[in-house]
Amino acid sequence: MSIDVLNETTFDLDELELVACSRFVMEQMRVHPGADLCVRLVDEEAMTTLHVQWMDLPGPTDVMSFPMDELTPGHEGEDPEEGILGDIVLCPSVAQKQAMEAGHALEEELLLLTTHGILHLLGFDHAEPEEEKEMFDLQRTLLLTFLAGRGRPV
Template identity: 80%
Template sequence: MSIDVLNETDYALDEMELVACARYVMEQMRVHPQADLCLKLVDEAAMEVLHVQWMDLPGPTDVMSFPMDELRPGRDGQEPEEGVLGDIVLCPSVAARQAREAGHATEEELLLLTTHGILHLLGYDHAEPEEEREMFELQRQLLLTFLATRGRAGA
């Protein structure tokens, strides 16, 4: 599994923790072990350009996902597909504001957004209430179990 982190911001990031989270989520979702993922951190100006270009929405957002080979979670009895999972673009300054509002650390918000982005790359969405419940519950379970394996649950 190849996971690259491209930090184009001044944000001091624990890249290994972000990679560990992404690897954990991909393994739990049974993504092929040779799949590739890129995590890119950008400033608000760069994120706003992407948000307008791809979503036709103003202002910067926290995370955007760009699937490549449209890989899906592995299923019991089926070999997962090999390929490029895609790119996740994160905006640490937006994540920091959200973390303050939620009462947790920016690093935890970035782990949440990474998990969220991977689920989008795997075809999950939250446009409809039922989809939102399914995606957010899965996201919560994945993040909590990751944090528990790192000795940080409830941190």
């Protein structure tokens, strides 16, 4: 599994923790061990450009996902598809504002957004209430399990 983190911001972040979280989520979702993922951290200006270009929405957002080979979660007893999972783009400055509002650290918000982004790459969505419940329940379980495994309070 190849996971690259490209920090194009001035934020001093624990890139290894983002890799560990990404690897954990991908393994739990039974993504092929040869799959590739890129996590890119950008400033608000770059995120605004992407948000307008791809979603036709103004201003920066917290996370965007760009799937490549449209991989889906693997299932017990089946061999998962090999390929490139895709790219996740995170905006730490937007995430920092959200973390402050939620009352937790920036690092925790970035781990949440990374998990969220990977689920989007695997085809999960939250446009409909049933989809939202499924995706957010799974996201919460994955993140809490990851944090508990790292010896962090949940």
